[in-house]
Amino acid sequence: MNRRLPSLNALRCFDSVAAHLSIRKAAHALCVSESAVSRQIRILEQQLGMPLFLRTNNGLEITEAGQRLAGAVREAFDHIADALDPFRSDADEVTIRVLPTFALRWLYPRLNKFQAQHPLVRINVQTRLNDMNAGDGDADLGIRYGIGNWAPDAVSELYQEWVLPVCAPGYITGRALENPAEFADLTLLHPLPNRQDWSIWCERASLAGLDMQRSLDFDALDMALSAAEAGHGLAMADVVLAHSAIASGRLVTPRRLPVSTGMSYYLVKPPNLKRKRHVKLLTDWLCDTMREADEIIALYRG
DSSP: OOOOOOOHHHHHHHHHHHHHSOHHHHHHHHTSOHHHHHHHHHHHHHHHTSOSEEEETTEEEEOHHHHHHHHHHHHHHHHHHHHHGGGOOGGGEEEEEEOHHHIIIIIHHHHHHHHHHOTTOEEEEEEOSSOOOTTOTTOSEEEEEESOOSOGGGEEEEEEEEEEEEBOTTSSOSOOOOSGGGGTTOOEEESSTTOHHHHHHHHHTTOTTOOOOSEEEOSSHHHHHHHHHTTSOEEEEEHHHHHHHHHTTSSBOSSOOOEEEEEEEEEEOOTTOOOOHHHHHHHHHHHHHTHHHHHHHHHHHO
8 A cells, every 4th residue: 555654754853843842852852953853844844735833932833733743643653662562672672881970971961862873772771889890790781980901802991081170160260270278278079089080180280288188078970070060169070071061161170281090981791791783783882972082082181
């Protein structure tokens, strides 16, 4: 039977715009440009010969015809999803164990791009404060932090860690942070219990003897960065994981002196992992996406 149907891409764009009543939000959800979404909506309206949305000063309003179509399209997509369920298996799911800060500050903001490319692959993200261990057989992949002393065939380096101090705009004014006296009334935020990141940076910055007693300790870098964003102190930040907050102005770098800690983030696989095609898809995507980290580090190293 020949069916004269609009393109599936146009219907997906329409479904998202109808749900959000916003071209911008729909484009973000679909990981495409706003112009691409607008073009698909115009094509669909031309094919149907009627407006689906009204453009007003207050934004988009869906027409009565658009409301009827939105209900039908959503129901059709639900039927398609239900029809595909019996063909899915555990092989379609990839479990990745990730450190919380990496998940919150890097992986989650980008994961929808992978899902847009591979909508049938189900990604299960497990966040753990402790690294993935060799015996964690329930995870297909893991993001680990360390010096890389794992079997070469089970690990890929994602990026080397470079750190520098960050704080909220206005927390520090008129200071170059070039001598310990300038830190006298500042609160240092420590994401590591051994405070090794601050010690390494101080050595490179010629700040021997810096008093670290006026400080707050946290269990994860994300907590320290959130406290810094709220104006509670000066955090030592991984430039890759803090870049979004710096670029948006939530954090500033009072002394732009990045220092290598000698540590890196690695993508690791448990030994004897049964190979899955979807694991390779996610592995390749992660390694490709992490090239952006090298560009960010180069930006700060200048």
